[in-house]
Amino acid sequence: MNPDLERDLLMMLRSPHMARLLEVFRERLVRHGEPKGRVTIETRLEADALADIIGKQVKEGGSIGLAEVDLLLREKSAFHCSLVDAIKLASGKPIIRPKVERERERAARERAVSRCFALLPELSLSPESYARVVSWMQAGRDGLRRDAGRWGEAELLAAVRAVALALHHAPSRHEPPVYLAELANRVTGAGAHGLDAKRPAGTLLLRALEFFFPDTARRERRGSSAWRTNLLSEARIARDPVSIRVDTFGLMGDMPYLRELRRAALTRSLNLDDLAQIGQQVRCWNGCVFVAENPTVFALLFRHLREKHREENHATLVCTNGNLNLADWTLLESLIGSGAHVYYCGDFDVRGLEIAAALLTRFPEAVSPWRMTADDYISAIQAGKNKLDPTGLQRVNRHFPELVREMSKRGLAADQESSLIEMLKRDLNRFVLEGIAPPRWNEPPGHSSRRHTAQV
Known part of the structure; x- marks a missing residue:
């Protein structure tokens, strides 16, 4: 025409x-x-x-x-x-007919995902990082296809590239944590906010961490702030040096700050920046650190130590305030690295047992549950009325078969701040006065031995 x-x-x-x-x-x-x-x-x-x-x-x-x-x-x-x-x-x-359009879009998404895989050899990843990234991408192909439809091929390629590099540069268990903004500047080319949760690269990073750390991902509602923080913590990635903390009492060390803190018998919240300054020098009293999930339990215990014992004999206490964050892990790693044994007490619910299981998995030789046997649970539920979903307990059955069986049978959650708090206090008294710590993991019931070591 x-x-x-x-x-x-x-x-x-x-x-x-x-x-x-x-x-x-x-x-x-x-x-x-x-x-x-x-x-x-x-x-x-x-x-x-x-x-x-x-x-x-x-x-x-x-x-x-x-x-x-x-x-x-x-x-x-x-x-x-x-x-x-x-x-x-x-x-x-x-x-264009819908069927033809759908086929065209499907082919475009598949082409975009294939290009993501083809991109990886260009990034000079270590063999370990390359294998991890490929395993995540293979398992998450369907999600990557949907992302290609939502974001387009160019945006997907940029996000996969950033995540692959982020996983490559993420620190190992024994390296200092990295901060999210610094990592984003290094791997995204989009500035300090390139790995924020609502950006494509941030979305993919959290999805990758969910794949690598499924137990951690299950502990909080998917997409919640706690869910994101826990997953980043597992990869030793922190949002910043100051926003997360671990609460402490009775720490020891050669620094004047730690000596004065202990002499004053004060609690102290330590952030990642604090821990970077004192991490190599921090110690616990006489080889043991007592960790409470519940801040109320923590408060009752440190007040008991202040009232009943002299400052030089205060046991070391740590409070995680629920799930362990990167500050909790960093402090415990430093203490365990100096030879400490950790005693953890948590509530008798799914979260409390999952925290104990996470500690036992990471530090099997250096962690023991504290007052978390089936008998302790029976004592704690005397006043308990909270219903418990037994299905969630199966995730920790491997670590606590007898306790899980008892909790599943009764169907009730319980905390440690009511009937068990006096037992916890007695355990601390015995440790301070007689040098006898609670039983260690897998020791026979009722067994205890002298743990007192030379004061550090």
Whole structure:
């Protein structure tokens, strides 16, 4: 069609009286893939507008078949084009059937995911990092395909590249933590916020960490702030040096700060920046550190030590305030590295047992549950009324088979701050006065031995 005829046809098609007819024509072509069906002419103005284009009069209230419109456009009109060509000209875009469009989008998503895999060899990852990234991407192919549809190929490639590099540069268990903004600057090219949770790279990083640390991911509601913080902590990635903390009492060390803190018998919250300054020098009293999940238990215990014992004999206490964050892990790693044994007491619920299981998994030789036997649970539920979902307990059954069996049978959660607190205090008294610590993990029930070592 020459340009003059095309311009004339376009002007006719853009008549407001053709708008409804064009919409119907396009819908039928998309549905059938060819000119099929009939359309009713509703007004005289529609009839006149269509007649000007196809060169044949049509009646108001009558109908005309799409095949006839197509034939008249091809053979009788001045334009000699198909109905499909006319609809393309009017809308400025091709007519694509849904099935064809879906197949085209599927192919584009698959191509984008394949390009993500092809990108990895260019990043100079270590063999270990390369294997980890590939395993996550293979397991999460469906998610990557959906991401390609949401973000487009270029955005997906940039996000996968950033996550692969972030996992490569993430510190090992024994290295200092890295801060999220610094890591984002290093791997995304999008500034300090490149790994924020709502950005593509941040979304993929959390999804990768969820794959690598499934037990941690299950402990909090997916997508919550605690869920994100816990996953980043597992990879030793912190949001900043000061926003997370670990609460302490009775720490020891050669620094004047630690000596004065202990002499004053004060509790202290330590953030990651604090721990970076004192981590190599911090010690616990006489080789043992007593860790409480519950801040109320922590408060009752440090007040007991202050009231009943002299400052130089205060046992070392730590409070995790629920799930362990990166500050908790960092302090415990420093203490264990200096030879400490950790005694952990948590509530008798799924979260309390999961924290204990996480500690036992990471430090199997240096951690013992404290007052967390089946007998302790029975004592604690005397006043307990909280219902417990037994299905969640199965995740920790490997570590606590007898306790899980008892808790599943009774179906009640319990805390340690009621009937067990006096037992915890007696354990601390015995440790301070007689040098006898609670039983260690897997020792026979009722067994205890002298743990007192030379004071550090």
